[in-house]
Amino acid sequence: MSSQASPVKVYIRIRPTANFAHEIIECLPDQQTLKVRSRKDSKKGKRNNQLNSWVFQLNGVLHNVSQEDTYDRVARSVVLGAFGGYNGTIMCFGQTGAGKTYTMTGAAETYKQRGIIPRALQEVFQEVEQRADHTFSVHLSFLEIYNETMSRSRTLSDAKYITSKLNLVDLAGSERLSKTGSEGQVQTEAMYINKSLSFLEQVILALADSRREHVPFRQSKLTHALKDSLGGNCNTVLVANIYGEAAQIEETLSTLRFATRMKCVQTKPSINEHVDPVVQGSVCAVGEVESCGYGLGLANSSQRHQRGVSPKPSKARKDKQISSSPPPKAEAFEDFKAERGSEINRILKENKAVLSERTARLRTLTDVINATKRDLDYITYELRQFREQKQSQGQFVSAEGEPVLEEAELSLVMQLKELKNRYRQAYEEFRSTKTEVSYCQHLVNQCRTRLLTEFESWYNESFLLPDEVLSVLETGPARPGHIPVDKALTLRGSRQVSQSPESVRGSRSKTKLPPILSVI
Numbered sequence: 253m254s255s256q257a258s259p260v261k262v263y264i265r266i267r268p269t270a271n272f273a274h275e276i277i278e279c280l281p282d283q284q285t286l287k288v289r290s291r292k293d294s295k296k297g298k299r300n301n302q303l304n305s306w307v308f309q310l311n312g313v314l315h316n317v318s319q320e321d322t323y324d325r326v327a328r329s330v331v332l333g334a335f336g337g338y339n340g341t342i343m344c345f346g347q348t349g350a351g352k353t354y355t356m357t358g359a360a361e362t363y364k365q366r367g368i369i370p371r372a373l374q375e376v377f378q379e380v381e382q383r384a385d386h387t388f389s390v391h392l393s394f395l396e397i398y399n400e401t402m403s404r405s406r407t408l409s410d411a412k413y414i415t416s417k418l419n420l421v422d423l424a425g426s427e428r429l430s431k432t433g434s435e436g437q438v439q440t441e442a443m444y445i446n447k448s449l450s451f452l453e454q455v456i457l458a459l460a461d462s463r464r465e466h467v468p469f470r471q472s473k474l475t476h477a478l479k480d481s482l483g484g485n486c487n488t489v490l491v492a493n494i495y496g497e498a499a500q501i502e503e504t505l506s507t508l509r510f511a512t513r514m515k516c517v518q519t520k521p522s523i524n525e526h527v528d529p530v531v532q533g534s535v536c537a538v539g540e541v542e543s544c545g546y547g548l549g550l551a552n553s554s555q556r557h558q559r560g561v562s563p564k565p566s567k568a569r570k571d572k573q574i575s576s577s578p579p580p581k582a583e584a585f586e587d588f589k590a591e592r593g594s595e596i597n598r599i600l601k602e603n604k605a606v607l608s609e610r611t612a613r614l615r616t617l618t619d620v621i622n623a624t625k626r627d628l629d630y631i632t633y634e635l636r637q638f639r640e641q642k643q644s645q646g647q648f649v650s651a652e653g654e655p656v657l658e659e660a661e662l663s664l665v666m667q668l669k670e671l672k673n674r675y676r677q678a679y680e681e682f683r684s685t686k687t688e689v690s691y692c693q694h695l696v697n698q699c700r701t702r703l704l705t706e707f708e709s710w711y712n713e714s715f716l717l718p719d720e721v722l723s724v725l726e727t728g729p730a731r732p733g734h735i736p737v738d739k740a741l742t743l744r745g746s747r748q749v750s751q752s753p754e755s756v757r758g759s760r761s762k763t764k765l766p767p768i769l770s771v772i
């Protein structure tokens with residue numbers, strides 16, 4: 253598909269400050285131009301009397317601009333472009349602490365301060381809901397490049413579909429190593445960060461220079477991952493974050509120079525449309541992310557067919573190698589209970605049966621206790637009446653002068669004793685049955701939750717998750733930031749449990765309840 257070259261859009265965002273250096277930084281009213289004056293010779297790090305002045309022309313200068321306006325000006329068109337089949341990349345670059353994360357993610361304190369990523373997600377799902385005549389499949393992944401190590405992969409499909417991916421990238425801080433004064437592990441990290449960013453700068457330089465034939469994309473994970481966003485098929489936006497204070501002017505100038513070079517980089521956005529000669533429909537897409545960023549994959553068509561075709565399909569994928577559109581959840585749930593989830597479903601059923609038997613017993617015991625209590629009250633009353641009457645008639649005594657119990661009174665006393673015994677026993681049993689019932693209820697709830705969780709995982713794996721997410725789940729232990737979103741961790745947890753039902757059953761012996769009750 254033919255496409256026209258378009259330059260990367262570059263915005264400058266200034267971190268708000270009470271000490272804004274008006275004398276050296278000037279934002280022109282067109283909101284696109286930034287003038288910087290400085291007496292400092294940044295190369296030699298010394299002051300001189302000569303006044304240096306630079307003018308930076310950008311696509312926008314965001315000075316005291318809210319998160320909402322920032323999203324509208326910087327990100328909205330890129331996000332909506334994804335619905336037309338265009339890839340998009342939004343990335344933040346700049347000095348440590350200049351506001352990259354604030355711009356991309358936002359501040360957790362208030363909803364109003366949420367950044368581009370949550371707003372983009374919201375917009376994506378709102379659009380998906382509104383475009384009722386289309387069917388979408390949305391994939392989200394989160395990757396971190398840490399010391400040049402990255403989880404990876406990509407899925408392609410061969411059916412007809414429109415795909416697009418949004419890369420939302422929070423680059424590492426561009427603070428110079430010498431300035432951070434870091435040591436040890438921090439220094440190692442800083443070295444990798446600097447290496448990554450300096451490769452990025454080299455790529456930008458090469459891309460901005462039309463005489464250069466080779467662009468060193470492969471030098472680092474970061475530039476390799478951003479290849480599409482920088483020289484290829486992508487609507488790319490850079491937000492360069494700077495400080496407004498005079499003390500940071502050196503880094504600010506360096507960021508502004510990088511931003512200006514970036515403006516010269518051309519990309520060729522085009523609609524990602526693919527045609528399958530066999531299947532008239534459309535398919536899945538993948539998201540891809542870079543240095544601490546999100547990747548959002550969108551697939552869109554008026555008729556959805558999803559095909560998880562991966563070089564190393566997971567078991568769930570193998571089972572469903574070529575499936576039609578995801579089945580309705582209710583239907584899939586029935587299948588799941590009969591096959592993959594049959595064991596947990598069996599346990600759930602058995603636990604439910606035990607719960608219902610225990611609950612019935614509790615009801616019976618309650619009746620027994622109440623009836624016994626009524627009898628007790630009645631016999632107590634009878635005995636009291638009998639004794640009062642006896643009192644008024646005078647007392648029988650034996651030949652030895654001992655008080656004598658009449659037969660009727662003796663019978664009442666015996667009945668009372670037996671009723672008290674029965675009451676005590678029933679109450680004991682009631683208490684332990686009550687404990688069992690609440691324990692059984694807990695087990696049933698646990699089983700139900702696990703059945704649903706495992707079903708969700710299986711459904712996502714089989715019909716929704718992109719293979720790159722699955723490949724992360726399949727390799728090695730999870731590390732914070734390495735694993736895509738919370739879902740992945742949930743999946744890993746539930747997989748481990750479901751893979752070892754025996755180990756779970758091993759806990760049976762620890763309880764006095766019937767074995768089936770302690771399965772979870």
Ligand SMILES: Nc1ncnc2c1ncn2[C@@H]1O[C@H](COP(=O)(O)OP(=O)(O)OP(=O)(O)O)[C@@H](O)[C@H]1O
Pocket residue numbers: 266267268346347348349350351352353354355359424425426493
């Ligand atoms: N536009 C803004 N409005 C309000 N607060 C901001 C803004 N930009 C940055 N901040 C605040 O400045 C601090 C540093 O910002 P942030 O963490 O986003 O910097 P960073 O560039 O991501 O730093 P690093 O390179 O260390 O990750 C945060 O407390 C953030 O809330």
